[in-house]
Amino acid sequence: MKHFSLSKAVFMAASLALLGLTVANAQEKFSPVIVIHGGTSGLDLTKEEFKIREEPMKKALLAGQAVLEKGGSAMDAVTAAIMVLEDDPNFNAGKGAVFTSDGFNELDASIMDGSTKKAGAVAMARHIKNPILGARLVMDKTWHTLVAGEGADKLAKENGLEMVDQKYFFTQFRYDALQKAKEKQKLLLDSEKAKKTSLNLHERPYLGTVGAIALDKNGNLAAATSTGGMTNKMTGRIGDSPIIGSGTYADNDSVAVSCTGTGDIYMRV
Structure with a gap:
């Protein structure tokens, strides 16, 4: 089982998946691989902040590896890894989702099977504890690809997924980040104050989106992504994470x- 550094950027994750498939074809056998990421925030985290995220990332990686080592599918492996990170408040996915400008937590997630080209996604979900399971539900139980808002929550509830109240997603440091973002917006309206204040408007706006890609023993690729979006985003905003071909993609003939x-x-x- 190949085990890669936790701090790899997304382009490296993509190239590693492609490399794994190419080498496997040359050897006529497949060595399972899983690669995960915890968002772009790793580029500017302090050592202390990175340490807090390192342990859950190891746990997520091991969860995905355990599936592959038992002969499980790439789809099950990426799902297992993502769920671990969605349950950790230090990542911007599931439990640790950021707040919209109106004070809500709206979650997006997607998953794609490289062997069948089937995919599923949810967007603007407010009550699905693990949005990645909602995405997989869309893929497995409907003929749609993306279901959003109340429709996503309704589908999840009707199919027995664990549902939670909005307060489940509350974390103080995410709420504080929203207040800071709002204050910076106010400062922008006063040019004199803005000149005297350091306005890093993109200060960790998407800290901790999570993702995983995997190659299983049968040569099948899978990819999955989950996020709460960007701090202070408009309520109802949908980013790339639940968009197949933009935030997530998998194809056995090319890349995950x-x-x-x-x-x-x-x-x-």
Whole structure:
């Protein structure tokens, strides 16, 4: 089982998945691989902040590896890894989701099977404890690809997924980040104050989107992504994470990718 550094960027995750498939074809056998990411925030975390996220990332990686080592599918492996990170408040997915400008937590997630090209996604979900399970539900139980808002929550509830109240997603440091973001917006309206204040408007706006890609023993690729979006985003905003072909993609003939960053730009290019 190949085990890669936790701090790899998304482009490295994509290239590793492609490399794993190419080498496997040359040897006529497949060595399972899983790669995960915890968002672009790793680029500017302090050592202390990284340490807090390192343990859950190891736990997530091991969860995915355990599935592959038992001969499980790439789909099950990426699902298992993502769920671990969604349950950890230090990542911007599930439990640790950021707040919209109106004070809500709206979650997006997607998953894709490289062997069948089937995919599923949810967006603007407010009550699904593990949005990645909602995404997989869309893929497995409907003929749609993306279900959003109340429809996503209703589908999840009707199919027995664990549902939670909005307060489950509350974390103080995410709430504080929202207040800071709102204050910076106010300062922008006063040019004199703005000149005297350091306005890093993109200070950790998407801290901790999570993703995973995997190659199983049968040569099948899978990719999955989960996020709460960007701090202070408009209520109802949907980024790249639940968009197949933008934030998530998997194809056995080419590559598996899970993206992280400013989704509004990703979707344009």
